[in-house]
Amino acid sequence: MVTQQDVLTEYDVQELKDSDNIELTDEKLENGSKGQLIKIAGQLRDRRNELNQMASERASKRDDLNAKTREKVDEAQEHREKRDELNEKVQEHKESRNELNAKANELFDEVEEMKEDLELDDGKNIEELEEEIEQLEFRQQTEVLSTEDERELIEKIEDKREELSQKKDKVEDSGELEELIEEAEEVRSEASQHHQKVTELADEAQEHHNQMIEAYREADDIRDEADAMHELFVEAQEAADRHHEDFVRVQKRLRELDKQEEQEREDEREEEREAAKEEAEEIYQKFKEGETLDTEDLMKLQKTGLL
Template identity: 85%
Template sequence: MSVVNEYEIEELNDSDNVELTDERLENGSKGKLIKLAGQLRDRRNELNQMASERASKRDDLNAETREKVDEAQEHREERDSLNEQVQEHKESRNELNAKANKLFNKVEEMKEDLELDDGKPIEELESEIQDLEFQQQTEVLSTEDERELIEKIEAKREELSEKKEKVDDTGELDELVEEAEEVRSEASQHHQKVTELADKAQEHHNQMIEAYREADEIRDKADEMHELFVEAQEAADRHHNDFVRVQKRLRELDKEEEEERKDERQEKMEEEKQEAEDIYQKFKEGETLDTEDLMKLQKTGLL
């Protein structure tokens, strides 16, 4: 959208301008030149007002541009600050994950040393023993089958006992597992902060980009308004210069008229003087003079 329409700026209509040609300036009558000077002056004033309005709008747009740039800079600083925090939490997360990995590796090593992973789990052994005991109690077995079943139950019980003894000796292992899990949990918290802060940083980055985009758009409008200001100001300057030229020409005409009046007065004085001398000559020759003749002689100083 053009800023002329957006700000309802009056467009410069060339048809309203006043044209001054050399022909009009040199050959125009004084009356026409006086009228022309008034037209040039009025149009110059209109154009100066138009230029002033456009300059004001341009300045407003430049101020808006600066505000948007400041806003973008604020988002940039906030984004950078958040990214620094992201980096700090990443470092903490990575350090904690590395620590947790070492602890879990140690847990695995201890498990291997204790052979806790060998054989069946305690719960499974207990369940198998219960099943075998139930079978012994509910089924009618031959002597040989019952002996084999009892031996099997005893073997399971012995395996279960050994397993439980090993587990009883794993207090340090449990503490190590708990510590590893706590470290891993702390690392997860840092990872969550990384995600949250990174999302916020991205929001500020997007807002920064948008603010810069708006600043560029407003700056383009300010540049367009400046061009409109220059257009009006140059037209105003041209009308002012033409007004000055007409004023100068009018002064020249006034001077010419004054010279003409001076010449006319001089010529009239010379005519009056010649007439008075003629009258004085008649007086010397004895002719009778009337009152008007006497007044002419007095006026020229001959009487």
């Protein structure tokens, strides 16, 4: 079983360390100063970008492994198709072989029937008779025999020669038999050729079968690595997404702080305007009562629109 650590080591993939991640607590988010939050936002952004890059690299390696898996599956499929094609040819040659063997058997049966009709199988065959005659003649030439024994030997040689002559005459008169034997042997030879093709093609088909099994095995191994790499990709992408979400939260909090500061400044300005208005009204009242106003008082009245 391929583990994530195996893949990290084999493909020189940077390990994701939790210690490098940026932790954002609710306490930091709600109570951190604007300066602290700006700093945290920068850290979250940088770490998010690192993790996105890490996820991208892992996704690229995963896609490469998936591509290699598909290549191996395609290779296995090619061997499967070649094996099946060869097995079809094996079957064709088997059928031809069996048909030819059946035909050869029929022809040899006809040969045996013809031999029986010609009585060629009665007694000894031509080769055995020739060998016996040769042995008897050698005995006649080399042994010292009585007149009676020699006459018997000569008669025996003559009988064997007569039997041999008869058999040869039958064979010579049976040209059809020789043709039938030749045809039967040719058919058997053709059947043997088909049997040889059966053996050769079956061996080749088995080799493609073995290569198919090996390719599928390699595809499974690479697929396991791709799956482990995908898990590593998901790990990095989820970590990147968490950092992005925290970055967005900090940005939102900073906007809230900006609005609060703006509101506070607006409140201060409103208070100043109210105070200036009250002061201007007091000055205007003094003016109506006939008091003399200095330049600064006149400017305050102008600013508030009372003069």
